[in-house]
Amino acid sequence: MLLPEPDQTILCRRDEIISALKRFVPAGAVIDDDTTMAAYDSDGLSAYRNQPLVVVLPETTQQVAAVMKWCLDNDVKIVPRGAGTSLSGGAIPLADGVLLGLGKFNQILDIDFSNRTVTAQPGVTNLGITQAVQDEGFYYAPDPSSQIACSIGGNIAENSGGVHCLKYGLTTNNVLGIEMVTMNGEILRLGGKHLDSGHLDVLGVMTGSEGLLGVVTEVTVRILRKPATQRALLVGFDTVQEGGQAVSDVIAAGIIPAGMEMMDNPAINAAEDFVNAGYPREAAALLIIELDGPEAEVDVLINKVSKIVKTSGASSIRISQSEEERNQFWAGRKSAFPAVGRISPDYLCMDGTIPRKALPEMLTRMSAMSQKFGLRVANVFHAGDGNLHPLILFDANADGELHRAEEFGAEILRTCVKLGGVLTGEHGVGVEKRDLMTEMFTEDDLKQQQRLKCAFDPQHLLNPxxxxxxxxxCAELGRLHVHQGKLPHPDIPRF
Amino acid sequence: MTVWQPKTGEQVTNIVLSALAERRKLSVSGHETKAGLGHPVDAKESLSLTNLSGIVDYQPEELVLVVKAGTPLDEIEKTLSEKNQMLAFEPPHLERFYGTEGTGTIGGLVATNLSGPRRVSAGAARDFLLGFAAVSGRGDVFKSGSRVMKNVTGYDLSKLMCGSFGTLAVMTEITLKVLPCPETSSSLSLLCDTIDSAQLALANAFCSDTEPSGGAISRANEGWQAVIRLEGVDVSVRDRMTKLKSTLQSARTSKVLDKQASEAFWENWRDISMISDDAEQVYRLSVTPSDAPKIASSLLKAYDLELGFDWMGGLIWIGGKGAGLGQKVRQTIKDFNGHATLMRGTEGHRRDVGVFQPQAAPLAALARRIKNAFDPEDILNSGKMGTIGRGA
Structure with missing residues (x-):
C-alpha cells in the first residue's frame, strides 16, 4: 500500500510552512518536534505509520479556515484528523502534508430536547453525545464499536455505522446539519435543526466523503428517546447455513430487530475463552438478536423470533430475562476483537457487505481461502445488514504473513463484490481498500466521483x-470528448 | 416539441450524447405530474423516461427493490403491498394538488426528494435510495451505491441525486430499501387553543417513549387540532396509546382514531389535504419544529392563509395569495432558519420569488461547480433549480 511520493519542494519549505502556520493559531497549537508528532503518525490501521510534515491543532473555525486558505494558496496538502480511530487509514498522515487535528473542538454547544437535537464540535466523542443526554432518557443511535474514542466529526467523514444501524440507520440518516470549511477557506453551513433543506444535498455527500471534500467544524445530530425495553435472544446453530437462513427468515417475517449479530465457531470460542459469556462452544454459528421498544411489543416479538429461529433449525435458544443477562449475551460479541487479539499476535479486520442471503456461500468460500492462504479467520458479522467483519489472524513478525493476510483480505472483498455486495460497509475505503475500487466501479464511475472532488478541491490538496x-x-477530468456528427442517430420512438 | 422516449439505458445515452454534440438542451421528465414544481425548463426537446419502466428485481427478504426509473409509483406500491412491504418515507401522491393524472414515476419522486408524514421517524426518500445507474450530462454511464443496506464505498452520490430535479444526470435504474408495513396504526387527536399548545403537545409526544410516526396540526373549528400517529404491533400500539393519553392529558378534548380513520387522515395529510385547489401560491416550509408557531403567527398576522403542519411542526404548508406573500415567506425563513419551497405558483410567481430559498453565495457557487461536474454544458433540465443549479 503506497502513499503518493512526497513532494521534495514542500519538504524543503518545512520551516517556512511551520512559521506561516504559527501566525494563524495560538502558541503551542503547531507541533513540529518528532517526539510529539509521533502520537499522530498512525490511526486505527496501525500496520501503517507515516510522520506528518507538521501537526496543527486549531481551536476555532476561523483558524481552520485561515490554515486551509493558506495551504491552498501555497500548494500544501492537508490531512484532517478526528480521534484517529479510522480502520481504513483515512487519517494516515502524509510526509509532505499538514495534519489538521480537530481534537480541541471538544465542546457540546447546544442540547435541545424539544427538537431532539444536539449540536457539538467535531472532536466530541460519539459516546460523549449520548452521555450528555442520557440522564433525560435520550441517546444518539449510531454506535460504532470505537464509540468511546471516535469523534463525531470522524463519524461524519466515514458515515459510521454500528450494531444498531439495522433499525436506526447510519450516521447519514442521523445528521441534521454541519458547519464545514472548504479547501479555499470558505465556511459553509448546511442544514440545521430542520429536515431536508432543498437544493443539492451537499450535507448528504459530505457524509462518508472520508475527509476529501471539506473539514467539518460543527455537527447537529438527531437524538432519540431511549427505548423502554431491550431484550435479546442468543441462538446457536449446528451449521452456518441454518444461521444464515434464520437471519433471512426473521426479516422476511416483517421484523426489523434493533441488532442482529452473527459469530462463527472460531469467534465464539475466542470470545468464550476471553469473557465466559456462556456461548455454546460447539455451535457453528451464533446469533444475537436484540429487540427494543415498548415492553408489550418486545414480548410479542421475542416470541415470534423464537418460533422463527426454531423453524430455521436453531440448536439452542436463550432469551434474556434481565438486563444483566442481556449484557452478558453481548459481552462476548463486544469483546470479540480483543478476544481474537489474545489468540493471535496480529489480526486484520475486514469490512465487506454482501446480500444477507449470500452469508452461507460467503462463509464456505472463506474457509477455502483460509486453507489456501494458510491463515486462520474468525468471523463476526452485522448479519442483519450483511456487513461482514472477518478477522484474519497473522503474525507480523513471521516473514511474509502481513502480505499474505492482506492478499487474503483483498480476496474476501473481491468475493463480496462478486456476490453482489460492496468493499466496505462502515470502515471506509481510505488507503486500505483504495486499490480495490476498480473491482466495484468502472473507470467512468470513478471519474464521476473524482469530478465531484474537483468541485470542492480542484488542486487535490485535501487528503490525497x-x-x-x-x-x-481536474483539467483532464473536465475535458469533454464529443465527436460531433459521428454519433449514430438513435433509433428511438419520438413524437 | 420533440419528445424522446427511450426504452433502454443505451438509448438514453445516445440521446444525451447527440444532444450534447449539438448543445441541444433536454427537459428530463417522467409523467410530468409534478411539472408545476421547480422553475420552467429552458429546452425545446424532452427526454421522457416513461417507456423505461418495470421492476428489475424485488427481493422482499433482502428489503431491496430495483426498478427502472420510469416505473409508475402506484405499480411499485401495489407490488410492495402484495408482500406487505412499503416505501417507508410515505411518498405523497400529488395528482390532486397539481391537477394532473397518475401517481408519477419513481424517478420523478427521487429527483424531487418528496417525503410524507413518516419522514419524521423513518427518514426521507434520500434515506432509502441505496443506489442508482444514470447517464450524466457528459453522456457518461455511471453508477453509485449498491443493493445492500450498508455501504460506504466511494462518495454517496445517491444523496446528491435525490432532490437534484434531473439537473445532474438522467437516472435509468433505481435501487431502494423497502420496509415491512406496520401491523396496525392508531392516532390521537387533541383539540388545543393555540398553535403553541398544539406544537407543545407534539413535542411532548415525540419526547416520550411512545415512538410516534407522525405529528400534525390542523385547523379546527375552535382552535387547533394536534394529531399523533402510533404504528406497530397491535398490542404495542394499544399500550403506547394508553401511555400517550396520560402524557398529554392536559389537552382540552381528545379522541382516538382507529386504524381506518387514522389511515384515512394520514393519507389525506400526506397528499396535502390542508390546502385547497383555490390556493394560488403554496409554500412548503421546512423549519425547526419549535419555531413553527412563531413563524406561522408572523405569517398569519399579515395574510389570510390556509395552513397545516406536519413533521412534529417542522413542516408548514401555507396556501394563499397576494403580491407580497412570497417575499414575506422568504424573509421569515431567513429570520429563523430553514427552507421554503414554492410548491405551486404561476410562472410569474416562480420567477419573482424563486422556487427555492436563496443560498449563501459560497454555497450557491459550490452548487454550480457540482452541476458543472456532472453536466458541464447545462443540457439537462436547464434552469429547473433556478440560477443556483445552472452551470457556470
Missing part, C-alpha cells in the same frame, strides 16, 4: 492518496 487508486487532474 485516499479512496481513489488513480488521481486524475
Amino acid at each position: 492518496g485516499k479512496v481513489f487508486p488513480v488521481l486524475h487532474r
Whole structure:
C-alpha cells in the first residue's frame, strides 16, 4: 500500500510552512518536534505509520479556515484528523502534508430536547453525545464499536455505522446539519435543526466523503428517546447455513430487530475463552438478536423470533430475562476483537457487505481461502445488514504473513463484490481498500466521483492518496470528448 | 416539441450524447405530474423516461427493490403491498394538488426528494435510495451505491441525486430499501387553543417513549387540532396509546382514531389535504419544529392563509395569495432558519420569488461547480433549480 511520493519542494519549505502556520493559531497549537508528532503518525490501521510534515491543532473555525486558505494558496496538502480511530487509514498522515487535528473542538454547544437535537464540535466523542443526554432518557443511535474514542466529526467523514444501524440507520440518516470549511477557506453551513433543506444535498455527500471534500467544524445530530425495553435472544446453530437462513427468515417475517449479530465457531470460542459469556462452544454459528421498544411489543416479538429461529433449525435458544443477562449475551460479541487479539499476535479486520442471503456461500468460500492462504479467520458479522467483519489472524513478525493476510483480505472483498455486495460497509475505503475500487466501479464511475472532488478541491490538496487508486487532474477530468456528427442517430420512438 | 422516449439505458445515452454534440438542451421528465414544481425548463426537446419502466428485481427478504426509473409509483406500491412491504418515507401522491393524472414515476419522486408524514421517524426518500445507474450530462454511464443496506464505498452520490430535479444526470435504474408495513396504526387527536399548545403537545409526544410516526396540526373549528400517529404491533400500539393519553392529558378534548380513520387522515395529510385547489401560491416550509408557531403567527398576522403542519411542526404548508406573500415567506425563513419551497405558483410567481430559498453565495457557487461536474454544458433540465443549479 503506497502513499503518493512526497513532494521534495514542500519538504524543503518545512520551516517556512511551520512559521506561516504559527501566525494563524495560538502558541503551542503547531507541533513540529518528532517526539510529539509521533502520537499522530498512525490511526486505527496501525500496520501503517507515516510522520506528518507538521501537526496543527486549531481551536476555532476561523483558524481552520485561515490554515486551509493558506495551504491552498501555497500548494500544501492537508490531512484532517478526528480521534484517529479510522480502520481504513483515512487519517494516515502524509510526509509532505499538514495534519489538521480537530481534537480541541471538544465542546457540546447546544442540547435541545424539544427538537431532539444536539449540536457539538467535531472532536466530541460519539459516546460523549449520548452521555450528555442520557440522564433525560435520550441517546444518539449510531454506535460504532470505537464509540468511546471516535469523534463525531470522524463519524461524519466515514458515515459510521454500528450494531444498531439495522433499525436506526447510519450516521447519514442521523445528521441534521454541519458547519464545514472548504479547501479555499470558505465556511459553509448546511442544514440545521430542520429536515431536508432543498437544493443539492451537499450535507448528504459530505457524509462518508472520508475527509476529501471539506473539514467539518460543527455537527447537529438527531437524538432519540431511549427505548423502554431491550431484550435479546442468543441462538446457536449446528451449521452456518441454518444461521444464515434464520437471519433471512426473521426479516422476511416483517421484523426489523434493533441488532442482529452473527459469530462463527472460531469467534465464539475466542470470545468464550476471553469473557465466559456462556456461548455454546460447539455451535457453528451464533446469533444475537436484540429487540427494543415498548415492553408489550418486545414480548410479542421475542416470541415470534423464537418460533422463527426454531423453524430455521436453531440448536439452542436463550432469551434474556434481565438486563444483566442481556449484557452478558453481548459481552462476548463486544469483546470479540480483543478476544481474537489474545489468540493471535496480529489480526486484520475486514469490512465487506454482501446480500444477507449470500452469508452461507460467503462463509464456505472463506474457509477455502483460509486453507489456501494458510491463515486462520474468525468471523463476526452485522448479519442483519450483511456487513461482514472477518478477522484474519497473522503474525507480523513471521516473514511474509502481513502480505499474505492482506492478499487474503483483498480476496474476501473481491468475493463480496462478486456476490453482489460492496468493499466496505462502515470502515471506509481510505488507503486500505483504495486499490480495490476498480473491482466495484468502472473507470467512468470513478471519474464521476473524482469530478465531484474537483468541485470542492480542484488542486487535490485535501487528503490525497485516499479512496481513489488513480488521481486524475481536474483539467483532464473536465475535458469533454464529443465527436460531433459521428454519433449514430438513435433509433428511438419520438413524437 | 420533440419528445424522446427511450426504452433502454443505451438509448438514453445516445440521446444525451447527440444532444450534447449539438448543445441541444433536454427537459428530463417522467409523467410530468409534478411539472408545476421547480422553475420552467429552458429546452425545446424532452427526454421522457416513461417507456423505461418495470421492476428489475424485488427481493422482499433482502428489503431491496430495483426498478427502472420510469416505473409508475402506484405499480411499485401495489407490488410492495402484495408482500406487505412499503416505501417507508410515505411518498405523497400529488395528482390532486397539481391537477394532473397518475401517481408519477419513481424517478420523478427521487429527483424531487418528496417525503410524507413518516419522514419524521423513518427518514426521507434520500434515506432509502441505496443506489442508482444514470447517464450524466457528459453522456457518461455511471453508477453509485449498491443493493445492500450498508455501504460506504466511494462518495454517496445517491444523496446528491435525490432532490437534484434531473439537473445532474438522467437516472435509468433505481435501487431502494423497502420496509415491512406496520401491523396496525392508531392516532390521537387533541383539540388545543393555540398553535403553541398544539406544537407543545407534539413535542411532548415525540419526547416520550411512545415512538410516534407522525405529528400534525390542523385547523379546527375552535382552535387547533394536534394529531399523533402510533404504528406497530397491535398490542404495542394499544399500550403506547394508553401511555400517550396520560402524557398529554392536559389537552382540552381528545379522541382516538382507529386504524381506518387514522389511515384515512394520514393519507389525506400526506397528499396535502390542508390546502385547497383555490390556493394560488403554496409554500412548503421546512423549519425547526419549535419555531413553527412563531413563524406561522408572523405569517398569519399579515395574510389570510390556509395552513397545516406536519413533521412534529417542522413542516408548514401555507396556501394563499397576494403580491407580497412570497417575499414575506422568504424573509421569515431567513429570520429563523430553514427552507421554503414554492410548491405551486404561476410562472410569474416562480420567477419573482424563486422556487427555492436563496443560498449563501459560497454555497450557491459550490452548487454550480457540482452541476458543472456532472453536466458541464447545462443540457439537462436547464434552469429547473433556478440560477443556483445552472452551470457556470
